[in-house]
Amino acid sequence: MLVNDPSSEAARRRTFAIISHPDAGKTTLTEKFLLYGGALGKEAGTVKAREGRRSATSDWMEMEQQRGISITSAALQFEYRDTVINLLDTPGHRDFSEDTYRVLAAADAAIMVLDAAKGIEKQTLKLFEVCREREIPFITFVNKWDRPGKIALELLDEIEQTLIVDPTPVTWPVGIAGDFRGLIHQASGQYTRFERTARGSTMAPETQVESDQAEELDVEWWGEAQEEAELLRELGRLADRDTFLNCESTPVFFGSAMTNFGIRFLLDGVVDLIPAPSARTLADGTTRALDEPFAGLVFKMQAGMDKSHRDRIAFVRVCSGVFERGLIATAASSGRQFSTKYAQTLFGQDRETVDTAYPGDILGLVNANDVRVGDAVYVDMPCEFPALPAFAPEHFMRVRVKDTSKFKQFRKGVAQLDEEGAIQVLRDDFLGEQAPVLAAVGQLQFEVATHRLENEFGAPVALTSTPYTIARKTDVESTPKLQAMQGVDVFKRANGTHLALFESRYWMDRVLTDFPELTLERMVAEGGLG
Numbered sequence: 400m401l402v403n404d405p406s407s408e409a410a411r412r413r414t415f416a417i418i419s420h421p422d423a424g425k426t427t428l429t430e431k432f433l434l435y436g437g438a439l440g441k442e443a444g445t446v447k448a449r450e451g452r453r454s455a456t457s458d459w460m461e462m463e464q465q466r467g468i469s470i471t472s473a474a475l476q477f478e479y480r481d482t483v484i485n486l487l488d489t490p491g492h493r494d495f496s497e498d499t500y501r502v503l504a505a506a507d508a509a510i511m512v513l514d515a516a517k518g519i520e521k522q523t524l525k526l527f528e529v530c531r532e533r534e535i536p537f538i539t540f541v542n543k544w545d546r547p548g549k550i551a552l553e554l555l556d557e558i559e560q561t562l563i564v565d566p567t568p569v570t571w572p573v574g575i576a577g578d579f580r581g582l583i584h585q586a587s588g589q590y591t592r593f594e595r596t597a598r599g600s601t602m603a604p605e606t607q608v609e610s611d612q613a614e615e616l617d618v619e620w621w622g623e624a625q626e627e628a629e630l631l632r633e634l635g636r637l638a639d640r641d642t643f644l645n646c647e648s649t650p651v652f653f654g655s656a657m658t659n660f661g662i663r664f665l666l667d668g669v670v671d672l673i674p675a676p677s678a679r680t681l682a683d684g685t686t687r688a689l690d691e692p693f694a695g696l697v698f699k700m701q702a703g704m705d706k707s708h709r710d711r712i713a714f715v716r717v718c719s720g721v722f723e724r725g726l727i728a729t730a731a732s733s734g735r736q737f738s739t740k741y742a743q744t745l746f747g748q749d750r751e752t753v754d755t756a757y758p759g760d761i762l763g764l765v766n767a768n769d770v771r772v773g774d775a776v777y778v779d780m781p782c783e784f785p786a787l788p789a790f791a792p793e794h795f796m797r798v799r800v801k802d803t804s805k806f807k808q809f810r811k812g813v814a815q816l817d818e819e820g821a822i823q824v825l826r827d828d829f830l831g832e833q834a835p836v837l838a839a840v841g842q843l844q845f846e847v848a849t850h851r852l853e854n855e856f857g858a859p860v861a862l863t864s865t866p867y868t869i870a871r872k873t874d875v876e877s878t879p880k881l882q883a884m885q886g887v888d889v890f891k892r893a894n895g896t897h898l899a900l901f902e903s904r905y906w907m908d909r910v911l912t913d914f915p916e917l918t919l920e921r922m923v924a925e926g927g928l929g
């Protein structure tokens with residue numbers, strides 16, 4: 400098999416995630432990307448040919464379909480302008496922001512989708528904080544411009560005020576939200592008009608229009624749009640790659656995923672602005688160069704995607720070297736070797752065997768049982784990636800198996816959910832495996848855990864509430880003293896981490912003040928951002 404050099408293959412790759420509030424249009428946008436990338440044949444509708452529109456390409460879990468939320472994350476690959484685009488899907492619901500965080504660890508940038516009528520919603524804010532925490536540059540796509548919504552300049556203000564980042568429009572809309580005519584490309588000043596197609600199932604025909612003609616065609620809007628566009632240029636609000644990469648600015652694109660207006664501009668932005676994969680920083684502060692032997696980051700474990708197989712997939716982002724199917728990789732955490740005979744790329748529910756992959760690509764390794772989320776898998780040269788921090792859980796429930804004859808299944812299921820990072824499993828010295836505490840960032844995680852324990856592992860469970868409201872990371876030394884106190888208990892995770900759970904923040908603050916010698920570390924996203 401012909402294998403290319405990893406650096407030059409990396410240079411033509413863009414790996415990013417889309418984040419948005421549920422309903423802002425992430426699924427529709429993903430479909431339209433595929434349409435423009437030629438991955439759907441000519442009709443976007445082929446993906447939408449499904450029961451209800453919710454079971455889109457990247458949604459597969461039964462529960463997601465019932466609830467209409469996206470829980471699992473998929474990766475899609477397609478080509479556009481000779482560039483290989485790797486698109487990572489993220490769960491839309493804030494309860495799964497920890498998953499989003501992990502997906503972003505595998506991405507080089509993000510696209511934040513806003514609904515033109517809603518602007519920045521709470522969920523977007525929380526996900527944005529996740530981006531910032533990871534220092535991921537992000538592009539903003541203002542979607543649904545075909546529908547009545549906010550005023551473009553106000554949206555820019557909102558982005559600036561709420562996210563503390565400079566919005567720099569790459570395109571500027573002609574026509575208010577609800578009467579969308581076309582886009583001015585800010586750097587060239589060129590005006591592109593669009594035409595609608597039936598159900599937006601084919602690419603939107605585009606015409607380049609000169610100023611005098613635009614004045615005739617779009618008399619209601621042209622003058623104002625041009626003035627605003629000019630003003631923004633004068634103010635220096637033009638997309639700038641350096642400030643974008645430093646997360647100081649966000650290039651803004653306007654459009655409508657439904658009618659395909661502006662999709663091409665956005666994809667061009669992906670190719671021109673998003674950085675290609677580069678050398679990856681390792682846990683010891685050194686880097687893994689692209690040309691070094693194969694190494695990948697496990698950013699997500701997923702089980703039971705295929706009802707008939709119930710297999711387990713480790714999603715891996717290739718960080719260096721060339722992946723060739725069949726190679727024997729080592730998992731950094733266990734030191735165990737495993738075969739990669741069943742490597743796949745994923746296209747929603749469809750999986751295809753992958754033979755070769757390069758930095759930036761996403762692989763699904765089937766039945767890679769000895770790996771865990773955050774793990775490095777490598778050949779020849781060992782490496783470890785910086786640890787993916789756990790989010791501060793905010794909800795805590797005791798879980799017990801309903802039928803004790805199913806205890807083995809229960810234990811296996813709980814351990815697996817923990818390894819996948821679907822929920823945090825905390826054990827104390829008293830109830831241990833019998834009734835661990837499940838700790839979650841959002842309530843929906845409990846629903847997923849309960850559903851999966853019952854349906855996937857055959858162990859129906861009962862949840863009972865606990866008095867805990869807040870968690871801090873602690874250690875072996877601080878444990879005895881904390882255990883001796885009222886209103887706090889110490890639990891252990893399978894990875895050895897100790898967590899102190901407090902009944903109230905007030906009590907925790909007192910302990911912090913009165914016993915400064917105790918280790919009580921904050922965790923990521925404590926206090927429910929957004």
Ligand code: G4P
Binds near residue numbers: 427428452543
């Ligand atoms: P999500 O993945 O972010 O949750 O959003 P999704 O793409 O599922 O879109 C949510 C709703 O918004 C869908 O409507 C979708 O058709 C609509 N939508 C997406 N992009 C646009 C757009 O650019 N303009 C307009 N007007 N609507 C858009 P739905 O009623 O839930 O489904 P459907 O009946 O339209 O298929």
